[in-house]
Amino acid sequence: MRAEYDFSNAKKNPYAKKLKKQITINIDSETIDYFKGQSESSGIPYQTLINMYLADCVREKKTLQTTWR
Numbered sequence: 044m045r046a047e048y049d050f051s052n053a054k055k056n057p058y059a060k061k062l063k064k065q066i067t068i069n070i071d072s073e074t075i076d077y078f079k080g081q082s083e084s085s086g087i088p089y090q091t092l093i094n095m096y097l098a099d100c101v102r103e104k105k106t107l108q109t110t111w112r
Contacts, residue, residue, distance in 0.1 A: 063094070 056062075075089070082089035099105075 070093075078089040078092050081087075081092055085092070087095075
């Protein structure tokens, strides 16, 4: 390993805006089980499926509609 590195010709990461941010979120067991089941049938990791679903909501500008019982 070198003592110093020259970064004068370095370029910014063009994918930096698409990097993911790790968070902690509480999701109920039924929801996790649902996405894990979808994961088994699709072969896509369940966390990726959750991210894809949420990203679709953002893309489609879906608004949350809830009714309390």
